[in-house]
Amino acid sequence: MTEIISPEIQVDNQKKKSKLWLIALLLLIALNFVAVSLYKPIPPHISVKSESLIFDVTQEGPQAKAWFTLPLIGDVYLTNSLLALIPIFIVIFILAVAVRKQVRSDTLQTHGIVLFIEFIISGLSNIADSAVEEKWRDKIYPFYLTTFLYIAIANLTKLLPFYETFGFAVPEAEEGHAIRRWGTHFYAVVNEVPEAGESGYAVISFLRGAATDLNFTVGVAIAAVIAIQVVGVMAHGFGYFNKFINIRALIKDPKMGFIHFFIGILEAIAEVAKIASFGFRLFGNIFAGMVLLLFLGYMIPWVLSSFIMLYEVFVGLLQAFIFGMLTAVFMGLAAKSEAEA
Amino acid sequence: MSVEGVKYIAVAVVMLSTIGSAFAIAKIGSTGLEGMARNPEASGSILTAMILAIAFSEALAIYALVVAFLILFG
Numbered sequence: 313m314t315e316i317i318s319p320e321i322q323v324d325n326q327k328k329k330s331k332l333w334l335i336a337l338l339l340l341i342a343l344n345f346v347a348v349s350l351y352k353p354i355p356p357h358i359s360v361k362s363e364s365l366i367f368d369v370t371q372e373g374p375q376a377k378a379w380f381t382l383p384l385i386g387d388v389y390l391t392n393s394l395l396a397l398i399p400i401f402i403v404i405f406i407l408a409v410a411v412r413k414q415v416r417s418d419t420l421q422t423h424g425i426v427l428f429i430e431f432i433i434s435g436l437s438n439i440a441d442s443a444v445e446e447k448w449r450d451k452i453y454p455f456y457l458t459t460f461l462y463i464a465i466a467n468l469t470k471l472l473p474f475y476e477t478f479g480f481a482v483p484e485a486e487e488g489h490a491i492r493r494w495g496t497h498f499y500a501v502v503n504e505v506p507e508a509g510e511s512g513y514a515v516i517s518f519l520r521g522a523a524t525d526l527n528f529t530v531g532v533a534i535a536a537v538i539a540i541q542v543v544g545v546m547a548h549g550f551g552y553f554n555k556f557i558n559i560r561a562l563i564k565d566p567k568m569g570f571i572h573f574f575i576g577i578l579e580a581i582a583e584v585a586k587i588a589s590f591g592f593r594l595f596g597n598i599f600a601g602m603v604l605l606l607f608l609g610y611m612i613p614w615v616l617s618s619f620i621m622l623y624e625v626f627v628g629l630l631q632a633f634i635f636g637m638l639t640a641v642f643m644g645l646a647a648k649s650e651a652e653a
Numbered sequence: 654m655s656v657e658g659v660k661y662i663a664v665a666v667v668m669l670s671t672i673g674s675a676f677a678i679a680k681i682g683s684t685g686l687e688g689m690a691r692n693p694e695a696s697g698s699i700l701t702a703m704i705l706a707i708a709f710s711e712a713l714a715i716y717a718l719v720v721a722f723l724i725l726f727g
Contacts, residue, residue: 358726439701589712596715599722634708641705 341615348613352503354489356606360599362393362525363516367482374482374516392479392517393525399469400522404461433457440637444644451546452643455539459532460636463523467598467628470521471621476606479517488512523598523631526591533590536639537583544646552646556580586642590635597631664721674714681706 364376366389378387407429414426422430437453444452469475481491481499490504491513499513506512522528544552554560558576561569601624609617685703689696 360722360726442698442701592719593708593712593715596712596719600715600718603722630704634704637701637705638708 344614351500353610353613354501354503355610356603357487357514358603358606360526362391362520362527364389364391365395365480365516365518366390367516369482371485373485373514391525392520393522393528396466396469396475396519396522399472399519400462400466403465403469407461436460436633436636440640440644443637443641445648448543448547448644448647452543452640452647455536455643456636456640459536459639460632463532463594463635464629464632466522466528467632468625470523470598470602470628471624474517475519475521476517476602477515478519479515481513482516483511484514486512488514521598521602523594524602526595529595529598530587530591532594532635533587536590536635537586540586540639540642540646541583543643547647556583590638594631594635597627601627660724664724667717667721667724670717671714674710674717677710677713678707681710 363374364379366377366379367374368377376389379390381387407425410425411429414422436457437449440453440456441449481501488506489501489512490506490510491499491501494500501513501515541552544555554576556576556579558569558573561572563569605617605620605624608620681703685699688699692699
């Protein structure tokens with residue numbers, strides 16, 4: 313299926329397309345100015361904790377209520393960052409269905425989105441090839457590419473509209489804003505001081521970027537560190553843990569073995585520190601991006617935040633790449649370290 | 654001195670740690686470019702090693718940023 317288009321027509325088409333694109337852009341910019349003049353942006357309300365979506369409305373503002381209670385662990389809250397996992401799963405599901413459809417079909421050539429995924433996967437594998445031995449590539453790369461895709465899709469879906477802006481309007485004890493009615497169930501929280509006798513309102517959004525919650529990032533980090541240990545055990549058996557509690561060296565040579573034993577303890581601490589370093593790096597970058605977008609959207613609401621949005625796309629993809637790449641590198645190290653020693 | 658004022662001073666002190674991170678990233682970038690200029694064939698592998706090293710040193714500044722956010726909004 314190839315359409316043959318003469319180059320002249322193609323150039324004509326491109327010219328027409330580019331003009332339409334410009335008009336749409338100008339219309340959007342005009343819409344931006346009109347919207348900002350009608351509804352002034354409200355100062356952002358930033359909390360490091362993600363907000364629970366099940367709450368009681370009280371005099372002091374919303375009080376979070378537990379979703380359900382687990383034995384030993386305690387209360388579980390239905391937070392807005394937990395709800396943001398649903399779009400991620402939908403996107404991953406669509407990708408999986410597209411890949412399956414093309415694998416089942418008779419055509420050998422991939423096209424469309426599957427070709428794009430193939431391109432990404434081959435590029436990422438080529439980059440990691442220098443860090444991972446050939447023997448272990450089949451075992452390590454699936455985890456590496458999965459973490460990359462998961463975090464990349466999480467960071468990209470975070471930039472969609474309605475994230476962090478669309479949600480419940482709840483009465484707030486202090487620093488609330490006035491609301492304007494938009495119909496029976498819809499309100500707009502506007503940048504005005506509420507009238508005397510009326511309570512101020514704040515927004516608890518339905519969706520908030522998954523990686524702006526420490527639970528998500530540390531969860532993925534713990535999974536990654538456990539997977540690193542699993543690769544180590546697969547490579548060396550349970551002798552792998554000799555790296556951390558080095559009794560063998562202590563027995564062999566009590567004098568110099570003590571130093572090796574001490575190094576082993578340091579290795580064990582470094583392994584635990586990996587969880588913090590993986591989790592905080594991702595959380596810090598994405599949370600800083602969210603704060604930057606919210607504050608810039610409040611202070612300079614015209615056009616500029618689009619460019620920051622573009623920068624956020626880059627940061628999100630880079631952080632996903634770094635997370636996956638570091639996991640792959642540490643897995644490669646765990647698989648080969650003992651063989652050389 | 655009010656509690657708010659102490660908070661802002663604390664954030665300023667915490668963010669001083671970005672000096673070290675900035676120096677580290679500048680050093681990595683300059684030496685990486687030097688290596689690429691001397692050996693253009695190896696630029697691909699140098700670039701990935703460079704990005705990894707930058708990620709490590711940038712993480713220190715990000716820790717400070719997280720602590721600053723916790724002081725301000727936590």
